[in-house]
Amino acid sequence: MLEINNLEAGIDNKEILKGLCLKINPGEVHAIMGPNGSGKSTLSNILSGKKGYEIKGDVKFENSNLLDLEIEERAHKGIFLAFQYPLEIPGVNTNNFLKTSLNAVKKAKGEKELDAIEFLKLVKEKSAQLKFDQNILSRQLNVGFSGGEKKKNEILQMSILNPKLSILDETDSGLDIDALKIVSDGVNSLRNTNNSFLIITHYQRLLNYIKPDFVHVLKDGKIIKTGNFELALELEKQGYESL
Amino acid sequence: MRDKQIEDLKEYKYGFTTDIENIRAPKGLNEEVIKFISKIKKEPDWMLDWRLKAFERLKNLKEPNWQKPKYPKINYQDLYYYSAPKSASDKPKSLDELDPKLLETYQKLGIPLQEQKRLNGIAVDAVFDSVSVATTFKDKLTEKGIIFCSMSEAIQKHPELVKKYLGSVIPVTDHYFATLNSAVFTDGSFVYIPEGVRCPMELSTYFRINASETGQFERTLIIADKGSYVSYLEGCTAPMRDENQLHAANVELVALDDAEIKYSTVQNWYPGDKDGKGGIYNFVTKRGLCKGVNSKISWTQVETGSAITWKYPSCILQGDNSVGEFYSIAITNNHQKADTGTKMIHIGKNTKSKIISKGISAGYADNTYRGLVDIFPKAKNARNFTQCDSLLMGNKCGAHTVPYIKNRNSDSNIEHEATTSKISEEQLYYCQQRGLNSEEAVGLIVNGFCKEVLQQLPMEFAVEAQKLVGISLEGSVG
Numbered sequence: 001m002l003e004i005n006n007l008e009a010g011i012d013n014k015e016i017l018k019g020l021c022l023k024i025n026p027g028e029v030h031a032i033m034g035p036n037g038s039g040k041s042t043l044s045n046i047l048s049g050k051k052g053y054e055i056k057g058d059v060k061f062e063n064s065n066l067l068d069l070e071i072e073e074r075a076h077k078g079i080f081l082a083f084q085y086p087l088e089i090p091g092v093n094t095n096n097f098l099k100t101s102l103n104a105v106k107k108a109k110g111e112k113e114l115d116a117i118e119f120l121k122l123v124k125e126k127s128a129q130l131k132f133d134q135n136i137l138s139r140q141l142n143v144g145f146s147g148g149e150k151k152k153n154e155i156l157q158m159s160i161l162n163p164k165l166s167i168l169d170e171t172d173s174g175l176d177i178d179a180l181k182i183v184s185d186g187v188n189s190l191r192n193t194n195n196s197f198l199i200i201t202h203y204q205r206l207l208n209y210i211k212p213d214f215v216h217v218l219k220d221g222k223i224i225k226t227g228n229f230e231l232a233l234e235l236e237k238q239g240y241e242s243l
Numbered sequence: 244m245r246d247k248q249i250e251d252l253k254e255y256k257y258g259f260t261t262d263i264e265n266i267r268a269p270k271g272l273n274e275e276v277i278k279f280i281s282k283i284k285k286e287p288d289w290m291l292d293w294r295l296k297a298f299e300r301l302k303n304l305k306e307p308n309w310q311k312p313k314y315p316k317i318n319y320q321d322l323y324y325y326s327a328p329k330s331a332s333d334k335p336k337s338l339d340e341l342d343p344k345l346l347e348t349y350q351k352l353g354i355p356l357q358e359q360k361r362l363n364g365i366a367v368d369a370v371f372d373s374v375s376v377a378t379t380f381k382d383k384l385t386e387k388g389i390i391f392c393s394m395s396e397a398i399q400k401h402p403e404l405v406k407k408y409l410g411s412v413i414p415v416t417d418h419y420f421a422t423l424n425s426a427v428f429t430d431g432s433f434v435y436i437p438e439g440v441r442c443p444m445e446l447s448t449y450f451r452i453n454a455s456e457t458g459q460f461e462r463t464l465i466i467a468d469k470g471s472y473v474s475y476l477e478g479c480t481a482p483m484r485d486e487n488q489l490h491a492a493n494v495e496l497v498a499l500d501d502a503e504i505k506y507s508t509v510q511n512w513y514p515g516d517k518d519g520k521g522g523i524y525n526f527v528t529k530r531g532l533c534k535g536v537n538s539k540i541s542w543t544q545v546e547t548g549s550a551i552t553w554k555y556p557s558c559i560l561q562g563d564n565s566v567g568e569f570y571s572i573a574i575t576n577n578h579q580k581a582d583t584g585t586k587m588i589h590i591g592k593n594t595k596s597k598i599i600s601k602g603i604s605a606g607y608a609d610n611t612y613r614g615l616v617d618i619f620p621k622a623k624n625a626r627n628f629t630q631c632d633s634l635l636m637g638n639k640c641g642a643h644t645v646p647y648i649k650n651r652n653s654d655s656n657i658e659h660e661a662t663t664s665k666i667s668e669e670q671l672y673y674c675q676q677r678g679l680n681s682e683e684a685v686g687l688i689v690n691g692f693c694k695e696v697l698q699q700l701p702m703e704f705a706v707e708a709q710k711l712v713g714i715s716l717e718g719s720v721g
């Protein structure tokens with residue numbers, strides 16, 4: 001599904017990624033761990049198409065050359081990024097944003113757009129699953145949301161869009177124990193043989209709930225070690241210095 | 244070439260001209276032309292005298308030039324002051340008698356009169372160049388005693404009302420453009436809502452400049468008698484032309500005791516091309532008088548068009564407890580310029596005013612909010628709240644806020660808030676990551692920014708205005 005070869009990326013003359021390789025097959029869950037500033041968010045930004053980086057290397061997503069696509073085209077193809085810091089957009093109703101987003105994706109895929117009633121039904125169902133307070137959805141997008149609410153809102157959007165590749169950038173940071181469980185349930189319910197996940201986290205705790213197929217360590221712009229769930233446990237005990 | 248045309252059309256979809264025969268006054272501004280206008284409209288003598296008095300006065304007035312957007316000198320002798328579709332000069336009695344070409348034009352504008360009539364329950368008065376062409380829904384309004392007709396008709400049929408109120412809010416001698424309008428105004432809408440009547444539908448006027456080298460000087464007068472209510476909508480478009488065309492309208496509102504007038508404008512005159520060539524000079528005087536106690540006047544404007552927009556819809560809060568509101572969205576893109584805002588003149592006790600202004604600037608455009616809150620010594624317990632927000636896109640445009648406050652009463656309360664922000668790359672990225680393209684993303688963010696104002700518009704208009712907000716900013720993100 002996703003194949004990254006020798007990815008190098010920098011910004012303002014600072015090299016961040018220095019020859020990163022990663023392959024994700026349909027249905028797999030990959031976790032990426034690594035010290036602060038090692039380039040994890042940079043990787044997710046580059047995959048989702050954020051502008052401003054100098055990039056070398058190539059990235060294949062399904063049959064297309066990912067790096068040639070616009071941000072929204074990647075979204076249409078099924079790439080979703082749950083932001084480490086979701087943005088506030090004043091005056092924009094959250095429900096309306098979700099609907100606009102879903103219909104933009106549907107339209108691009110040539111599917112029928114949902115009308116208000118169909119959409120509300122879907123939102124109701126998904127937010128019930130995630131125990132997400134529906135009242136929040138009538139508020140302005142992320143404005144005044146607590147840290148945890150913002151993260152849960154990202155997961156709600158993910159479950160509504162049902163993407164092929166979901167990238168979660170530290171979605172677990174700042175979540176209370178219950179919320180962590182709910183977010184994990186959200187991910188697990190989307191898990192199937194087609195959908196893949198790239199989960200960036202600092203804590204092995206999340207991986208107790210979402211069992212990854214692979215755990216990678218990103219350090220100095222490269223993946224320096226790959227293992228399974230055991231690796232996360234090991235890192236938890238010994239830190240990154242020993243690697 | 245064809246592609247270019249298509250692209251142009253996409254940019255300003257109202258930029259077509261209609262090929263109909265016009266009757267025109269000779270070029271130039273002089274007594275003869277004023278007499279011509281008055282005669283062709285079969286006006287009574289008092290009206291002609293009124294115009295001539297204004298013209299006399301005009302000779303001693305100078306064009307103001309304190310505004311921020313400067314423009315080349317207008318040669319007033321080189322304009323046509325009256326241009327009317329030939330077929331309308333014998334005014335049709337019903338829609339069926341209208342020139343089919345005119346009807347077609349209105350359809351292109353998205354105002355099929357017939358349809359509007361049936362579906363929307365909005366009564367429409369359409370002003371094409373200089374004359375008012377059709378007023379729909381007459382019967383239903385007449386039943387309630389509501390008068391909604393062209394200004395010309397009102398001068399003939401309701402002279403006592405016109406005499407009493409015309410120029411009572413904007414004096415003939417007010418300032419250059421208002422006085423010019425008083426001398427040469429051609430048509431416009433007239434509304435009278437009788438005591439205690441709540442107007443059962445939105446009243447609406449569409450203005451369109453079609454002929455070239457023509458100024459449009461319409462005059463609107465709305466009177467809400469005691470305890471009445473009316474909501475009035477105004478929309479405007481013009482064809483694309485290389486020349487600048489002058490639009491200098493006067494709008495006067497009078498609200499008596501306990502009456503309320505809501506006046507909404509969606510102004511989408513031709514803004515000129517990408518390089519700032521052509522476009523309308525929109526120099527309009529709009530003023531409302533809250534004459535009675537507990538009266539209320541609310542202006543809502545969405546200004547997206549025109550090369551230069553220069554207007555300050557204002558409220559004179561004369562009656563005790565009267566309320567004035569001004570909600571404004573001014574969008575300027577490419578080389579457009581806007582200098583707009585309001586004046587809230589607090590004269591009566593316990594008068595309240597609220598100003599919400601949203602200025603959006605993109606490209607090389609320049610956007611100024613200019614406002615005056617004036618509290619008279621006797622306006623005990625007057626209150627004002629002002630909020631001016633500016634949004635900038637790119638770094639070649641400008642936004643300015645010029646609030647004047649004259650407070651002559653110690654127990655009044657004035658609050659002023661102002662912000663300037665930019666659409667952040669991060670916000671755009673976030674929206675695009677969720678599948679919106681960059682223009683949709685800008686549209687969404689800007690609509691969010693304008694929400695408090697858009698909410699004030701009647702439903703049908705709000706949807707239209709939201710789209711317009713998006714369209715006006717097309718091409719403003721790289």
Ligand SMILES: Nc1ncnc2c1ncn2[C@@H]1O[C@H](COP(=O)(O)OP(=O)(O)OP(=O)(O)O)[C@@H](O)[C@H]1O
Pocket residue numbers: 011012014016034035036037038039040041042043
């Ligand atoms: N716009 C920028 N200009 C300069 N340096 C940048 C910029 N963006 C990111 N960096 C640097 O690139 C490095 C990688 O940043 P990135 O956000 O990808 O780290 P991360 O692995 O996600 O860290 P964390 O775990 O703290 O979230 C950091 O040293 C950061 O300071």
Ligand SMILES: [Mg+2]
Pocket residue numbers: 040041042084169170
């Ligand atoms: Mg990060």
